[in-house]
Amino acid sequence: MQAFEYARPKTAQEAVALLASEWGKSELLAGGSDLLSRMKDDVSAPQRIVSLSGVHELRGIAASARGLRLGALVTLDELETHPAVREHYAGIAQAVEQVGGPQIRNVGTVGGNLCQRPRCWYYRNGFGLLATYKGRPLVPDGDNRYHAIFGNEGPAYFVSPSSLAPILIALGASLRLLGPDGPRDLPVEQFFVTPKSEAEREHAIKPNEVITEVLVPPANGTKSGFYEILQKESLDWPLAMAAVALQMEGRRVEKARVVLGQVAPVPWPSAEAEEALKGKMVSEEVAEEAGRAAASKATPLSKNKYKVQLARVAVKRAVLLAAGLVKKGEV
Amino acid sequence: MKIKVKVNGAWREDEVEPRLLLVHYLRDVAGLTGTHIGCETSICGACTVLVNGEAVKSCTLFAVQADGAEILTIEGLAPDGQLHPLQQGFWEEHGLQCGFCTPGMILASYQLLKRNPHPSPEEIRQGLEGNLCRCTGYQHIVKAVEWAAARMSS
Numbered sequence: 398m399q400a401f402e403y404a405r406p407k408t409a410q411e412a413v414a415l416l417a418s419e420w421g422k423s424e425l426l427a428g429g430s431d432l433l434s435r436m437k438d439d440v441s442a443p444q445r446i447v448s449l450s451g452v453h454e455l456r457g458i459a460a461s462a463r464g465l466r467l468g469a470l471v472t473l474d475e476l477e478t479h480p481a482v483r484e485h486y487a488g489i490a491q492a493v494e495q496v497g498g499p500q501i502r503n504v505g506t507v508g509g510n511l512c513q514r515p516r517c518w519y520y521r522n523g524f525g526l527l528a529t530y531k532g533r534p535l536v537p538d539g540d541n542r543y544h545a546i547f548g549n550e551g552p553a554y555f556v557s558p559s560s561l562a563p564i565l566i567a568l569g570a571s572l573r574l575l576g577p578d579g580p581r582d583l584p585v586e587q588f589f590v591t592p593k594s595e596a597e598r599e600h601a602i603k604p605n606e607v608i609t610e611v612l613v614p615p616a617n618g619t620k621s622g623f624y625e626i627l628q629k630e631s632l633d634w635p636l637a638m639a640a641v642a643l644q645m646e647g648r649r650v651e652k653a654r655v656v657l658g659q660v661a662p663v664p665w666p667s668a669e670a671e672e673a674l675k676g677k678m679v680s681e682e683v684a685e686e687a688g689r690a691a692a693s694k695a696t697p698l699s700k701n702k703y704k705v706q707l708a709r710v711a712v713k714r715a716v717l718l719a720a721g722l723v724k725k726g727e728v
Numbered sequence: 729m730k731i732k733v734k735v736n737g738a739w740r741e742d743e744v745e746p747r748l749l750l751v752h753y754l755r756d757v758a759g760l761t762g763t764h765i766g767c768e769t770s771i772c773g774a775c776t777v778l779v780n781g782e783a784v785k786s787c788t789l790f791a792v793q794a795d796g797a798e799i800l801t802i803e804g805l806a807p808d809g810q811l812h813p814l815q816q817g818f819w820e821e822h823g824l825q826c827g828f829c830t831p832g833m834i835l836a837s838y839q840l841l842k843r844n845p846h847p848s849p850e851e852i853r854q855g856l857e858g859n860l861c862r863c864t865g866y867q868h869i870v871k872a873v874e875w876a877a878a879r880m881s882s
Contacts (some may be wrong), residue, residue, distance in 0.1 A: 401859035403792055426793070432771060433749075433788045439769070450793060484804075498858020499839065500773065503782040504789070591777065631857035632771060660750060 398436050402445045409609050410452055415447045416605035420516045420598065423447060424608060426670070427470055428504035430497070431513040440521060442515075455508075455609055457481070465613040469508030477502065486613065488564040488621025488640055491718065491725060494623060496560050498632045505673035509562045511572070511588065512600060515662075516634055517544065517555035525595050541698040543636070543655040546705055547582050548661035549696060553591050554664055557599065562589060562664040563640035563656040564623050570613040576606040589663035599662060619644055622719030624728065625658075626707045635659050637707035639691070639715040643674070648720070650674045655691060655715075660708050667691040670712055679720040731795040735760065736804030744791050750784075751775040753791035754801060760804040762831050766860070773859030776832035779800050783839040785858070804833035805838070812840060813879040814872070823872030825863035833859050837873045845881055848876070 400708040406412040417423040424432055424443040427450075435441035449455060455470040460481035467476065473493045478481055483490045496502055496510070514520070519528030519535050528535045529552075535542055536554035544554045548566040562656070565585045572583050588601050625638035644651045653674035670691035677683045692709035714728040733828045735758055742757050751768075754760045763786060766774030768789040774839065777786045778800040805812040814834045817823065824830045833856065840847060840855035847855060852873045853866070860867060 398747045400745065400747055403790075426790075429793065430788055433790070434769065436747075448793065497770075498773070499836065499855060500783045500785045500858045501770065504784055523787055631853075637735065 399439070399442045401443055402446045404445060404596045405451050406447060406449075407451050407495065409607050410445050412449060412452055412607050413575055413577060413605055415445065416607070417445070418605050420604045423534050423604070425449060425512075427506040427509040428472070428501075428556065429509075430501055430505050431509060435514060435521075438521060438523075440523060449607075455607075460485070462615060464615045467507050467611040469506060469563075469608045469610055469612070471507045473497075473502040473507070473510065474499070485616040486564075486568065486621060488567065488623045488642065488715075488719065489561070489613075491623040492560050492625075492640065494637075495627070495635075500701055501632075507561065507611055507627075510559050511565075511585070511608065511611075512602070513558055515555035515599065516558050520555060523656070526555065526592060526599065528554065529595075537698060540700060542700045542703075543634075544698055544701055545661045546695045546697045546701055546708065547657070547665045548591060548663065548699060553599070553662040554594065554684045554698070555599075556659045557589055557661065558634070558659070559664070560635065560638065560658065561627070563638060563658040564621060565611065565613065566664050567640040567642040567654040567656045568613050568616075568619065568621060568664065569642075569654070570611055572608055573610045574602060575609050576603055576604045580609070582612075585663070591662045616698070620719045620721065621717045622717070624711050624714040624718055626711055637656050637704055637711045639708070639711035641712070641715040641719040643679070643716075643719050645679075645720070648678045650677055651681060653687075655687065655712060657691065657708055657712065660695075660704060669693055674716065679716065679722060681717065681722070684716035684720075684722075685712045687716050729774050729792055731792055733791075733796070734795050734798040736799070736801060736807065744871070746790060746792050748791045749787055750779075750789040750791045750794055750799075753794075754786060754799070757791075760801050760803050764798060764828055764831055766828065766832075771860070772829070772832075773830050773836060773856075774832040776835045776859065778835055778839065781839075781842070783836050783858075784817040785853075800806035800821070800835070800838075802834060805834065812876075814841070814876040817872040817874075817876035817879065819867070821868050823864065823869045824861075829859060829861045829863075833861065834868060837876065841877055841880060847873070
């Protein structure tokens with residue numbers, strides 16, 4: 398690992414001032430699970446690390462009538478065990494309780510989960526975010542078993558790795574970012590973008606901006622659920638995940654939000670699944686139909702057709718969990 | 729860069745490079761080699777220690793991140809030679825063969841029992857999902873933690 402300068406600001410404003418205005422020169426450090434892995438592999442080699450550990454304004458969960466305010470440094474463990482989160486935002490608790498293992502959830506943060514870089518093995522081995530060699534894309538003819546099945550017309554083929562993003566988008570959450578020109582708010586959905594060139598990032602954040610908080614609207618009875626499929630149950634990367642938020646009148650769905658993860662370069666909202674649920678009484682058949690609708694427009698690559706089936710099942714089970722027709726562990 | 733940490737109850741100050749990993753600090757600077765380095769990629773959990781009471785993988789933390797913190801390593805569990813119930817449990821129930829994963833297993837179990845003093849076998853397996861063992865097949869580890877849970881609540 399290359400040597401770097403270590404800065405410990407006390408405020409978010411100070412942190413912003415310490416960040417370089419171009420990518421690669423400086424990196425923010427929260428829990429460090431992703432950053433240290435990239436630095437060990439020389440995928441990232443910042444000259445300066447700006448540690449957020451002393452920036453106390455970025456901590457804390459506040460649940461009120463205005464919704465949920467999550468400081469960017471809230472750990473996944475704090476989020477998973479928070480009573481108001483478990484009671485009103487079941488989908489969030491379900492999304493974080495399987496991230497990594499207990500040690501990872503003790504250090505991993507809300508901001509870090511949203512900002513982690515893709516797991517694409519070409520990217521992690523130095524072929525860049527778009528995975529090219531001498532200008533040629535490596536993924537379409539390469540080992541693409543873990544790559545995108547939606548939004549994969551190129552040049553990006555990686556999948557968005559965040560477990561929190563799909564459920565936050567389904568719940569209509571937004572982010573607050575602080576930069577040199579002050580704060581700005583952005584819906585979480587707009588935070589994720591598909592890069593068109595190697596110079597672009599998959600996040601709509603500037604090199605010298607910091608996520609300060611995530612704001613989730615009041616639940617107001619919205620039922621949410623999350624389901625992910627992993628190859629093995631312990632400490633593994635999910636292959637497909639689905640987050641569902643339902644506004645219901647009894648068992649009838651007034652409005653549904655369905656967002657898939659690990660299937661596209663960005664968290665992937667499924668208008669097809671949302672349409673399949675609207676106005677319906679939730680049942681196993683309706684959930685099945687939502688899954689089928691979600692998978693209907695998938696465009697798998699040469700080695701990842703299996704992910705289409707996984708996405709279908711993830712949506713079905715997330716719908717059943719959200720509607721309360723099954724409990725976690727029963728599906 | 730100067731850091732001050734309380735390791736197993738004793739404060740110490742050291743000058744470290746910011747890129748020094750916590751596990752290397754504990755082993756090479758503090759001389760506490762009970763914390764093992766397994767995969768060095770935050771998968772195996774052999775390097776698990778407690779920082780301010782929370783289990784972390786010390787291979788994926790810079791030593792400077794622990795500045796001001798209290799750290800507990802396996803050596804700190806039996807300060808006067810008297811085995812901690814978890815250590816005794818791993819002994820009684822044969823929770824180890826080669827022993828490489830054991831310090832991490834025990835410290836992950838320590839956090840587990842602090843949060844949930846009476847875990848079911850399923851909860852023990854979930855609590856230890858961040859730790860790999862290549863000898864025991866886990867069954868004896870689960871029994872060792874159950875043994876410790878019973879001893880600690882009696």
